[in-house]
Amino acid sequence: MELIRMRHVHKVYKNGVTAIHDLDLSIDKGEFVFIIGATGCGKSTLIKMLYREERPTSGQILVGGIDVAKIKNRKIYKIRRKLGVVFQDFKLLPKLTVYENVAFALEIFGLPKDEIYNKVVRVLELVGLKNKAKQYPTHLSGGEQQRVAIARAIVNGPKILICDEPTGNLDEKTSMEIMNVLEAINKLGTTIIMVTHDTEIVNKMKKRVIELDSGRILREYKEGEYVHEVD
Amino acid sequence: MKLIRILFRNIRDSFKSIIRNFSLSLASISCITITLLVVAISMTLSVNVNSMTKKIEEDVTIVAFLDVDITEERIAEIEEEIRKLPNIQEGKEAVILDDKESIRQEMMDSSSTYEQIMQNWEDREDNPLKDAYHIKIVDITQMGKTSKQIAQIEGVAVVKDAQDMVDQLIGVFDVITKGTYAIVIALVLVTAFLIANTIKITIFSRKREIDIMRLVGASNTNIKIPFVFEGLLLGVLGSIIPIAILAYGYSTLYTKFDGRLFGKFVTLVKPEPFIYIVSGILILIGVVVGMFGSWRAVRKHLKI
Numbered sequence: 389m390e391l392i393r394m395r396h397v398h399k400v401y402k403n404g405v406t407a408i409h410d411l412d413l414s415i416d417k418g419e420f421v422f423i424i425g426a427t428g429c430g431k432s433t434l435i436k437m438l439y440r441e442e443r444p445t446s447g448q449i450l451v452g453g454i455d456v457a458k459i460k461n462r463k464i465y466k467i468r469r470k471l472g473v474v475f476q477d478f479k480l481l482p483k484l485t486v487y488e489n490v491a492f493a494l495e496i497f498g499l500p501k502d503e504i505y506n507k508v509v510r511v512l513e514l515v516g517l518k519n520k521a522k523q524y525p526t527h528l529s530g531g532e533q534q535r536v537a538i539a540r541a542i543v544n545g546p547k548i549l550i551c552d553e554p555t556g557n558l559d560e561k562t563s564m565e566i567m568n569v570l571e572a573i574n575k576l577g578t579t580i581i582m583v584t585h586d587t588e589i590v591n592k593m594k595k596r597v598i599e600l601d602s603g604r605i606l607r608e609y610k611e612g613e614y615v616h617e618v619d
Numbered sequence: 620m621k622l623i624r625i626l627f628r629n630i631r632d633s634f635k636s637i638i639r640n641f642s643l644s645l646a647s648i649s650c651i652t653i654t655l656l657v658v659a660i661s662m663t664l665s666v667n668v669n670s671m672t673k674k675i676e677e678d679v680t681i682v683a684f685l686d687v688d689i690t691e692e693r694i695a696e697i698e699e700e701i702r703k704l705p706n707i708q709e710g711k712e713a714v715i716l717d718d719k720e721s722i723r724q725e726m727m728d729s730s731s732t733y734e735q736i737m738q739n740w741e742d743r744e745d746n747p748l749k750d751a752y753h754i755k756i757v758d759i760t761q762m763g764k765t766s767k768q769i770a771q772i773e774g775v776a777v778v779k780d781a782q783d784m785v786d787q788l789i790g791v792f793d794v795i796t797k798g799t800y801a802i803v804i805a806l807v808l809v810t811a812f813l814i815a816n817t818i819k820i821t822i823f824s825r826k827r828e829i830d831i832m833r834l835v836g837a838s839n840t841n842i843k844i845p846f847v848f849e850g851l852l853l854g855v856l857g858s859i860i861p862i863a864i865l866a867y868g869y870s871t872l873y874t875k876f877d878g879r880l881f882g883k884f885v886t887l888v889k890p891e892p893f894i895y896i897v898s899g900i901l902i903l904i905g906v907v908v909g910m911f912g913s914w915r916a917v918r919k920h921l922k923i
Contacts, residue, residue: 493836499624
């Protein structure tokens with residue numbers, strides 16, 4: 389089932405730079421997709437348009453049936469509630485504990501305390517941080533912080549998890565741990581779209597890969613097809 | 620239930636934020652406190668001034684002295700003519716005759732010198748004093764006109780009114796009231812500006828939090844409300860001291876002077892329900908100014 393559909397999407401920034409050029413893309417429910425390409429190829433712009441951080445200059449972007457391009461600014465939250473987003477720099481609140489950081493996403497909606505507790509404990513278990521719930525982010529390693537960020541992104545039960553270079557700040561071993569967490573989440577039915585530079589990871593994961601160049605799709609590889617040739 | 624939980628969460632967050640930016644919050648609270656204190660003082664002043672103006676208006680009378688050789692029939696006719704004029708209060712008490720015999724008696728009672736002089740004036744014809752009407756009017760500002768109309772009645776010798784004194788007094792009261800209004804408005808504006816500034820800095824210091832809130836799907840209202848609450852709370856906190864001072868100060872003043880100042884000249888308004896009404900108004904001003912200030916800051920700096 390098609391979850392994301394992009395048709396003739398253009399994105400030109402105000403300074404005149406064309407980031408995305410007539411892009412067509414379709415992603416099905418439950419897929420795990422890597423988006424790769426050189427710096428400045430438009431990867432980040434592409435996913436920013438999915439969670440409406442950026443608005444396309446023209447074209448149509450359907451996410452779960454909603455045209456994200458047309459949605460009004462004050463309605464963006466409706467899209468955001470269907471998506472989880474994870475960044476390279478984690479974006480955690482340092483004054484809140486791990487538990488509070490994850491619960492933060494639920495408190496806004498006024499859920500009852502016990503429901504929040506159950507949901508938070510469940511996702512912390514999923515990312516393997518149940519025993520660190522009371523610690524502060526600054527006391528955690530980079531990998532652990534990223535797992536907290538992932539927990540926060542999925543605690544609402546989003547259909548799509550968008551990851552913008554989630555392993556960019558992590559070493560190889562930790563990166564693989566994060567990938568394992570993401571794969572586990574994907575197996576539970578969440579569609580994952582991940583932007584990365586790390587060809588090593590892409591090689592190992594053997595998922596669908598979309599390679600961008602100058603805002604266009606250069607090549608597309610089906611699951612298991614992509615093999616990065618080491619120079 | 621959901622709304623109540625969100626409400627409590629917002630109140631909790633507002634308290635946290637006030638404590639986190641304590642010095643700035645304190646500045647805003649102090650500013651509200653000073654503003655509301657001035658508001659309280661000016662309201663006390665203007666309410667009392669108003670009540671005094673009313674009292675003066677009720678008490679001020681025009682005195683019409685009649686001719687010395689007037690007949691008693693004519694005296695009665697003059698009363699009728701006065702009552703027919705516009706701007707004269709209705710009712711028996713509004714036009715009262717002070718006949719010269721009772722004036723003589725009153726004066727004789729007041730001093731022995733008068734007694735010696737006046738004891739021979741027992742007959743009406745001998746009495747050189749003048750009969751007088753005390754007349755109450757409706758609109759004090761029309762006093763001069765009414766006086767002139769009374770003076771034109773045949774048999775009226777002289778008309779005395781307190782026009783100049785009343786004019787001056789009401790003029791002074793007017794200046795006091797307008798002056799306090801001006802000060803209050805200026806202070807309210809300054810306070811709203813200060814609160815807007817406090818909230819602006821709060822917004823900047825919580826930028827990261829706001830970004831994350833947006834990211835996890837908080838609606839604009841979700842994001843705005845805690846800040847508006849914070850403004851509201853600053854307003855409420857700022858109104859505590861002025862209310863305490865007003866409640867304690869005014870009732871102490873009232874009991875100490877038995878409701879009167881400067882001899883018996885000024886009668887104070889009773890503390891109850893005056894204090895409750897003014898306290899309510901103070902909280903309301905605090906809340907409105909606080910919310911307005913933060914709303915402005917949120918609109919301007921959150922860009923949502």
